[in-house]
Amino acid sequence: MQTIDLRDLQPNRAELARLIPRAKTDVSAASVVSAQLIADVRAEGEAALLAQAERLDGVRPTHIRVHSDEIARAMAKLDPTVRAALEESIVRVREASKAQIPAGSVTTLAPGAEVIQRWQPIRRVGLYVPGGKAVYPSSVVMNVVPAQVAGVASIALASPAQKQFDGAVHPTILGAAGLLGIDEVYAMGGAGAIGAFAYGVPALSLDPVQLITGPGNVYVAAAKRLVLGVTGIDSEAGPTEILVIADETADPLLVAADLISQAEHDELAAAVLVTTSEELADAVLAAVERLALTTHHAARVREALDGQQSAVVLVSDLAAAAAFSNAYGPEHLEIQTDQPGVVLDLIENAGAIFLGAHSPVSLGDYMAGSNHVLPTGGQSLFSSGLGAYTFLRPQQVVRYTRDALEAVEERLVALARAEDLPGHGDAVSARFPA
Numbered sequence: 001m002q003t004i005d006l007r008d009l010q011p012n013r014a015e016l017a018r019l020i021p022r023a024k025t026d027v028s029a030a031s032v033v034s035a036q037l038i039a040d041v042r043a044e045g046e047a048a049l050l051a052q053a054e055r056l057d058g059v060r061p062t063h064i065r066v067h068s069d070e071i072a073r074a075m076a077k078l079d080p081t082v083r084a085a086l087e088e089s090i091v092r093v094r095e096a097s098k099a100q101i102p103a104g105s106v107t108t109l110a111p112g113a114e115v116i117q118r119w120q121p122i123r124r125v126g127l128y129v130p131g132g133k134a135v136y137p138s139s140v141v142m143n144v145v146p147a148q149v150a151g152v153a154s155i156a157l158a159s160p161a162q163k164q165f166d167g168a169v170h171p172t173i174l175g176a177a178g179l180l181g182i183d184e185v186y187a188m189g190g191a192g193a194i195g196a197f198a199y200g201v202p203a204l205s206l207d208p209v210q211l212i213t214g215p216g217n218v219y220v221a222a223a224k225r226l227v228l229g230v231t232g233i234d235s236e237a238g239p240t241e242i243l244v245i246a247d248e249t250a251d252p253l254l255v256a257a258d259l260i261s262q263a264e265h266d267e268l269a270a271a272v273l274v275t276t277s278e279e280l281a282d283a284v285l286a287a288v289e290r291l292a293l294t295t296h297h298a299a300r301v302r303e304a305l306d307g308q309q310s311a312v313v314l315v316s317d318l319a320a321a322a323a324f325s326n327a328y329g330p331e332h333l334e335i336q337t338d339q340p341g342v343v344l345d346l347i348e349n350a351g352a353i354f355l356g357a358h359s360p361v362s363l364g365d366y367m368a369g370s371n372h373v374l375p376t377g378g379q380s381l382f383s384s385g386l387g388a389y390t391f392l393r394p395q396q397v398v399r400y401t402r403d404a405l406e407a408v409e410e411r412l413v414a415l416a417r418a419e420d421l422p423g424h425g426d427a428v429s430a431r432f433p434a
């Protein structure tokens with residue numbers, strides 16, 4: 001892992017991007033590939049999805065739409081400990097998601113003049129569960145639960161065909177879908193799956209969705225950008241990032257383990273430690289080297305940690321650490337300092353924040369109750385993680401009585417004339433004939 005000393009420097013966002021470039025997730029380059037895959041699915045439907053699975057997932061599924069008895073069978077065969085863990089996760093994510101439902105409001109502007117704000121669920125959504133380098137039954141929970149809590153009526157789920165299961169969706173993903181009562185699942189991945197959600201595939205009785213959510217690789221991210229406008233999308237949740245702010249009180253072994261836990265996802269994952277303590281930096285680097293040797297996905301972890309996107313950064317104080325993190329806008333931010341709450345007050349941008357030694361990112365990945373589908377690549381500067389609110393739209397309802405309308409008639413007519421749109425004023429005045 002590279003070490004960068006910023007004790008005499010406070011880089012702005014542009015300088016930071018040069019120092020620690022985001023992973024090579026060139027969404028614009030991938031969009032050429034993704035656009036063709038989407039176009040093929042629009043033109044050829046199921047045949048294109050089958051051909052894409054064969055070429056990109058290395059297996060031709062026997063069928064794209066999963067039969068409901070496959071889901072029931074997968075649920076029945078779930079390992080009991082995995083089932084119990086999924087159930088615990090579902091309960092916690094559901095509780096936390098319920099707290100995200102906005103209350104709505106009625107504003108009375110004058111007697112009889114009301115603007116009501118209500119939150120309407122999106123009717124039909126397509127949820128993407130990645131399945132290339134790893135399988136993510138936890139992402140089934142993180143996508144489905146907030147959609148259900150928001151009151152979405154129709155939920156479709158897609159995950160790539162798995163070679164080791166003869167082109168079927170991974171059974172643990174099917175089992176998780178079954179636990180949540182989801183019965184519309186497709187064995188399709190990447191850009192083709194996003195195209196199928198956006199435009200529909202009549203031969204599969206797959207109706208177009210109005211919103212697509214879920215994490216994925218660069219082709220998935222590019223495809224989501226390409227269909228935006230035809231459907232809504234959530235923020236981009238690409239290769240995982242962890243940024244740890246730590247001082248001399250942090251335990252170097254725990255910091256190292258947390259960095260490795262996210263490097264494990266992807267060669268493009270970013271693991272960044274920002275610290276005020278040179279001693280801690282050295283101890284973390286030594287621990288990372290030791291742990292990386294024996295970790296399960298050693299080659300992938302090594303590549304992620306040695307990539308330009310990962311670093312140990314030395315800063316002069318915790319305010320500088322917070323400024324660095326705000327400029328970077330990490331997906332996950334851990335604060336392991338003597339008084340994490342003090343640092344939290346300085347934080348503006350992060351997908352999710354984990355406070356203290358006992359709130360590691362992997363808790364949030366599975367079991368905290370928070371959602372793990374979070375913005376990456378600096379998108380936390382303007383967007384949020386997935387939540388029940390993602391599946392809701394605010395709608396304004398206007399209700400005026402006759403008297404309330406008459407009270408503003410003159411002013412409204414004045415504005416309509418000022419805009420040279422007198423018909424607007426006439427529509428109001430027609431209600432009050434002289």
Ligand SMILES: NC(=O)c1ccc[n+]([C@@H]2O[C@H](COP(=O)([O-])OP(=O)(O)OC[C@H]3O[C@@H](n4cnc5c(N)ncnc54)[C@H](O)[C@@H]3O)[C@@H](O)[C@H]2O)c1
Binds near residue numbers: 238
């Ligand atoms: N930020 C989050 O919330 C979050 C959560 C979970 C996972 N993730 C990230 O999601 C990503 C998952 O990626 P993945 O690859 O494992 O699974 P994926 O399902 O996103 O991608 C696999 C699909 O990509 C397509 N594909 C593969 N190679 C291609 C090529 N050369 N050209 C065109 N299409 C191609 C195939 O259709 C394949 O089915 C990882 O980077 C992981 O870190 C992020």
Ligand SMILES: N[C@H](CO)Cc1c[nH]c[nH+]1
Binds near residue numbers: 365
């Ligand atoms: N850390 C990932 C989000 O960036 C989510 C995840 C799923 N499984 C394990 N981790």
Ligand SMILES: [Zn+2]
Binds near residue numbers: 261362
């Ligand atoms: Zn993770």
